[in-house]
Amino acid sequence: xxxRLLWLTILFVMFAEIAIFLPSAAAxxxxxxxxxxxxxxxxxxxxxxxxxxxxSEDVAKxxxxxxxxxxxxxNRDGISEIVLPAPLEPGDNSLVDLRNPSIGQALVDTCDxxxxxxxxxxxxxxxxxxxxGGFLEVMVLEADLAHELFAFSVRTFWMSLIISVLxxxxxxxxxxxxxxxxxxxxxxxxxxxxxxxxDPTLIAIPSNRRDEIGAAEEDLAxxxxxxxxxxxxxxxxxxxxxxxxxxxxxxxxxxxSAQLVSDRLADSDDPSTRKMGERLVRSIDRGVALSxxxxxxxxxxxxxxxxxxxxxxxxxxxxxxxxxxxxTCKVKWQNQVERNxxxxxDPDHLxxxxxxxxxxxxxxxxxxxxxxxxxxxxxxxxxxxxxxxxPGIPQKIQDELFTPFSGSSRKEGSGLGLAIARELARAxxxxxxxxxxxxxxxxxxxxxxxx
Numbered sequence: 001x002x003x004r005l006l007w008l009t010i011l012f013v014m015f016a017e018i019a020i021f022l023p024s025a026a027a028x029x030x031x032x033x034x035x036x037x038x039x040x041x042x043x044x045x046x047x048x049x050x051x052x053x054x055x056s057e058d059v060a061k062x063x064x065x066x067x068x069x070x071x072x073x074x075n076r077d078g079i080s081e082i083v084l085p086a087p088l089e090p091g092d093n094s095l096v097d098l099r100n101p102s103i104g105q106a107l108v109d110t111c112d113x114x115x116x117x118x119x120x121x122x123x124x125x126x127x128x129x130x131x132x133g134g135f136l137e138v139m140v141l142e143a144d145l146a147h148e149l150f151a152f153s154v155r156t157f158w159m160s161l162i163i164s165v166l167x168x169x170x171x172x173x174x175x176x177x178x179x180x181x182x183x184x185x186x187x188x189x190x191x192x193x194x195x196x197x198x199d200p201t202l203i204a205i206p207s208n209r210r211d212e213i214g215a216a217e218e219d220l221a222x223x224x225x226x227x228x229x230x231x232x233x234x235x236x237x238x239x240x241x242x243x244x245x246x247x248x249x250x251x252x253x254x255x256x257s258a259q260l261v262s263d264r265l266a267d268s269d270d271p272s273t274r275k276m277g278e279r280l281v282r283s284i285d286r287g288v289a290l291s292x293x294x295x296x297x298x299x300x301x302x303x304x305x306x307x308x309x310x311x312x313x314x315x316x317x318x319x320x321x322x323x324x325x326x327x328t329c330k331v332k333w334q335n336q337v338e339r340n341x342x343x344x345x346d347p348d349h350l351x352x353x354x355x356x357x358x359x360x361x362x363x364x365x366x367x368x369x370x371x372x373x374x375x376x377x378x379x380x381x382x383x384x385x386x387x388x389x390x391p392g393i394p395q396k397i398q399d400e401l402f403t404p405f406s407g408s409s410r411k412e413g414s415g416l417g418l419a420i421a422r423e424l425a426r427a428x429x430x431x432x433x434x435x436x437x438x439x440x441x442x443x444x445x446x447x448x449x450x451x
Contacts, residue, residue, distance in 0.1 A: 005175060009168035011363040012103075024101075026110040028152050032145060035097060037126045068074040070121065071139040074128065095143070099135070112144050114153070120335045137451055167296040180214045186220060198231055234402065244298045257286050283322065305346035305428050309451050312384065315347075316373050319354035328367045336374040342451040343382055344347035349424040350448075353432065356417045357386050357444055364390035364442070377450065385435065393437045401434060 096109065122142050128134035189204040196202060203224045206217040261285050263275025316335050324331055343350070361371050369389040378381050393401065404419045422432040427447060435443040 001146065004171050005180065005226055006168050006172040009171045010164045013164035013167050014019070014160060017156070017164065021156060021160075022107055022110065024156065025114070025149060025152065026106045026258075029110050029113060029145065030101065030106060030128070031152065032148055033098065033122070033124050033140075034126075036069060036140050037098065037124055037136060037138050037284075040136060041129070042070050044072060044074065044136070052413075060182055068144050069138055069140055072136040074134065075137070076128065076134040093123050096124045098124060098126040104158065110149070113142055114149055140261060179213070182207070182209075182217075186213075186216060193227075197224075197227055200228060203228070218378050279321065287339045288419070289427055305349055305424075307344045307428065307449070308347055310342050310347055310350060311339065312341045312375065312382070312448070313339045315343075315350050316354060316384075317352055319360055323355050323358035324362050329362055330368045331362050331365060332370045334372045336372060337384070338375075341375055341382065343448040344451050345428045345430070349428055353421045353424050353446060356421045357446070360417065361386060361388035361390060361442070364388060381430075382450045384448060386444045386446070387441060389441045392439050392442055397435065402432070 075104045094109075119140050121144065122140050123218045124140060125135050126138075128136045140162060186204070189202070191202075192203045193199075204217055204221045206221055207214060209217070262277055264282040265273055265280060268274045268277060313335060320333055320335070324333065358371065365371070365388055371389075372385075372387045373386070374385050376385065402418050404416055420431070425432040425448075429449050430447040433445045433447070435445045437443070
């Protein structure tokens, strides 16, 4: 990249020099003609001063040759006078009027002089000093002008080449330090990190630059840190999944034994025992199903949902009985959902979502407080709102509330519950969102498909 940048810089400078070459050559041509006219004025003055003296043709010719002039003619008040005649070789002549210069015509004439298609004379006309209506006409050979223009072009070429090389080297050195080296360092840092993303020593160290490259360095360092954290979580998940897989067989045996006992309880003649046994059977069935799919987030994906039409009121009551169990739970439960509100969702998924939300709310209120469930309907969709009177969710937790292993404010929490609940809700074409949280309580919204 560095060599390419150097050559591009030299090329661009050369293009700039080429673009200004023709105007520069035209200015050189105009100045050369002005010099010839000025020399002619001096020769005329010299001849007029020596008018009383006999100036020989040899002297006049020598003066003309020294100035590069073939002939000089003066026009005063409409009277034309050849001051210094000189023998002219046959050839065409072209008029150049310096009194009314034209930039476009000057560029065209410069090209003609450079190409010199055929030898010709230039009749150069300029204002005669001290005489408003008079003019001075000088005859010069265009070949002399072409020779000087060619020499000027050669000098300009070598000067442009030297300037291009020096400017290119300078710009290259500046860009190499300002852009190329930092970008190369970024590229090398990404390459090294790609080869060993788990190595914490390979995280890029920003250079504290206050420009786009500095921002890129900071973003790269942040990205590498997040990738390493994700890889660490992935490794922990893999280890956890392996451990769960090892105990999966034993857990299923334990649950099978418990299921046999619960079946006996469900067949009891005592209504209370039978009702408790039926609930125990359902709970154990769910445990067996979860154990079969490894009970672990990220190890095995949850099975595809099988939507069914369910009563949201009954689903809430069923989930509440399992979420608030035991004598320590004294939460005041208010299920304000109408009994005729039905939703289309996977029963097991809805149960897991509701149990997670209700249990979290009960634990946040430390087993005491008020918990309200109510619904709102918008555009054919139902949103279930779970409102508690707990202390609210800390600000530092809110941004990562639904991020696995990050969204828990309890020491014993894994940070997986809400992440799993949201994933299940979205799998059923719904969603789980945090609506509001403050010191007076928290509101979660569960969006579900209405029937």
